[in-house]
Amino acid sequence: MHNLVHPVLARHRCWHYHWDMRLLWVVVLLVGCGRSRLVNPPPPVDAAADADASIDAPIDTGVDAPVMSVSLETALTCGLDEDSVVRAAARWVNCNPDFTGSVQTVVEAWEGFVLGSLDPFAASSIGLPGTCSTWTCAASAGACDEFMACEAEAVAMGPCVDGEFRCVGDELARCRDGQFRAHLDCGELGATCAGGACDLEGCRFGGVGATRTGCEVGDITLCGGGLRVDCADLGADRACALFAIGGEIPVEWCAPEGMSADGASPAARVDCEGSVVSFESVLGTLYSIDCVELGYMGCDDRGCI
Numbered sequence: 001m002h003n004l005v006h007p008v009l010a011r012h013r014c015w016h017y018h019w020d021m022r023l024l025w026v027v028v029l030l031v032g033c034g035r036s037r038l039v040n041p042p043p044p045v046d047a048a049a050d051a052d053a054s055i056d057a058p059i060d061t062g063v064d065a066p067v068m069s070v071s072l073e074t075a076l077t078c079g080l081d082e083d084s085v086v087r088a089a090a091r092w093v094n095c096n097p098d099f100t101g102s103v104q105t106v107v108e109a110w111e112g113f114v115l116g117s118l119d120p121f122a123a124s125s126i127g128l129p130g131t132c133s134t135w136t137c138a139a140s141a142g143a144c145d146e147f148m149a150c151e152a153e154a155v156a157m158g159p160c161v162d163g164e165f166r167c168v169g170d171e172l173a174r175c176r177d178g179q180f181r182a183h184l185d186c187g188e189l190g191a192t193c194a195g196g197a198c199d200l201e202g203c204r205f206g207g208v209g210a211t212r213t214g215c216e217v218g219d220i221t222l223c224g225g226g227l228r229v230d231c232a233d234l235g236a237d238r239a240c241a242l243f244a245i246g247g248e249i250p251v252e253w254c255a256p257e258g259m260s261a262d263g264a265s266p267a268a269r270v271d272c273e274g275s276v277v278s279f280e281s282v283l284g285t286l287y288s289i290d291c292v293e294l295g296y297m298g299c300d301d302r303g304c305i
Contacts, residue, residue, distance in 0.1 A: 072213075072220065072227040073234075075184060076113035078132035080139060085110040086287065088139035090277075090294060093303040095144040099127055102270045103289070103303035104279040111283050112243065112253045113229075116184070118205050118213055118222070120163065120174065122249050131174050133182035142295060151181070165196035165207040172198055172206050189227060200226055213252045215240035220252045229254060256283065272299035 080088060089106035093099060105126065109115050114122050116132050123130040137150035160166070160175035167173070170187035173180040184206045186198035193199070197207030203223035204210040213222045218239040220229040231238040231254035241255035270279045275292040277299045291297075291304035298305055 071229075072189070072222055073113075073229040075189060076116045076118070076213075076220075076229070077110055078116040078135045080110060080115070080135060084139040085115075085135070086289060087294070088135045090289060090291070090296070090304045091141050091144075091147055092134070092138040094296065094305065095138075095147050099302075101127055102279070102301070103277060103287075104270050104281065107279075107287065108282045111281055111285075112251060113220070114251055114253075117251055118184075118210070119249060119251060120165075120206075120208055122251050125249050129176060131176055131181040131183045134176075163208070167193035167196060169193065172196070215242070215252055220254065270301050270303065272301055275299055277303055 077085075085107055086103070089103040089110075092106060093101070093103050106115075106128065109123065109126065109128055114126070115128070115135055117123060117130070120130055129135075134151065137147055141147035141150055159178055160180055162175050162178065164175040164180075165172060165183075166175070166180055167186075168180070168182075170185065170191075170193045171182055172184040172186055172193050174183045175181075184198060186193040186206065189198065189200070191198040191200040191205075195204075195207075197204040197210045200223045203226065205212070205222055211223060213220050215221070216225060216228075218231055219225075220231065220240045222228065229240075231240055234254050235256065237257040238254040239257065240252055242250040242252060243255070244250055270277055275296075275298050276288055276290050278286065278288045280286050289299075289304070291299045294304060296304035
C-alpha cells in the first residue's frame with residue numbers, strides 16, 4: 001500500500017487536439033498557454049463491508065464522493081473535477097493490468113462526458129466500467145486493496161445480469177460483474193427512480209431504452225431542455241457536438257469550435273520519463289503526473305505502476 005503525499009499535477013493549455021485510436025476523436029491545431037496547481041491527497045477509505053446490506057437500502061459507496069448538484073454536467077462527469085479524474089485514472093489503470101488503454105483514455109472519456117454517459121453502453125464500448133461509483137472509489141483509494149474494498153461497499157445485493165438496471169430508492173444502480181453498483185442519483189437531478197430508470201415528469205433517462213441527450217442551440221439537453229449543459233460556460237468557443245465512441249456510439253459533448261474530421265493526429269501516446277507520465281488530451285490539455293508523488297513506484301506507457 002502506498003500513501004499519498006502532496007502530489008503535484010502540472011496542467012498546461014496548448015490547444016492541440018488529437019484522438020485515441022479507440023475513441024476515434026477528431027482533431028484541429030491551435031496555439032495557447034498554461035498553468036499548474038497542487039492536488040491534495042484523498043481521505044482514507046473505510047474498507048469494512050456491511051454483509052447485511054439490503055437491496056432496498058441506499059447504496060453506500062464507502063467514500064466521500066463529490067456532492068452532486070442539480071446539474072447534467074455533474075452527472076455526465078460522475079461528479080469528478082479535473083484533479084479527481086487524474087487520480088482516478090491513475091488508480092484504475094494501475095489496478096486493472098488487462099486494460100489495453102491508458103490514463104489518457106480515461107481522462108479523455110471524462111472530457112467527452114463518457115464516464116457518466118446516459119447511454120449505458122458508451123463507456124463499455126472502449127473497455128471502461130459504466131458505473132460512476134467505480135470512478136469515485138478510484139479517485140479516493142490510496143492502493144488497489146482500498147479500491148477493491150470501496151468497490152465492494154458500492155455493491156447493492158444481487159445477483160443480477162450484467163447491464164441490468166435497478167432502482168435503490170432514488171438512485172439508479174447498474175449490474176456489473178454480477179452485482180449492482182451505484183451509477184446515477186436521480187434525486188440530485190430532480191427526478192425519481194422507477195422501473196430501472198430516472199423519471200423526470202414522465203421523461204425517462206439513464207437506463208436501457210430511455211431518452212438520450214441531444215444538442216440544442218449549442219447546449220447539451222435532456223428531457224426537452226429540463227436538464228442541460230451550457231457548453232459556453234466551459235469555454236466561449238465550446239458548443240454541443242457529436243463524436244463516435246468505439247467508432248459506433250455517438251455521444252454529445254462540448255466540443256471546441258473548429259474541430260473537424262479533415263485531419264487526424266498520430267496515435268494517442270503516453271510518455272514516461274523518470275517517474276513522470278505526460279500526455280495530451282483531446283481538449284489540448286498537456287498533463288504531467290509525477291507517479292512517485294502520487295504514491296506509486298514509477299510509470300510506464302499506460303500510467304503509474
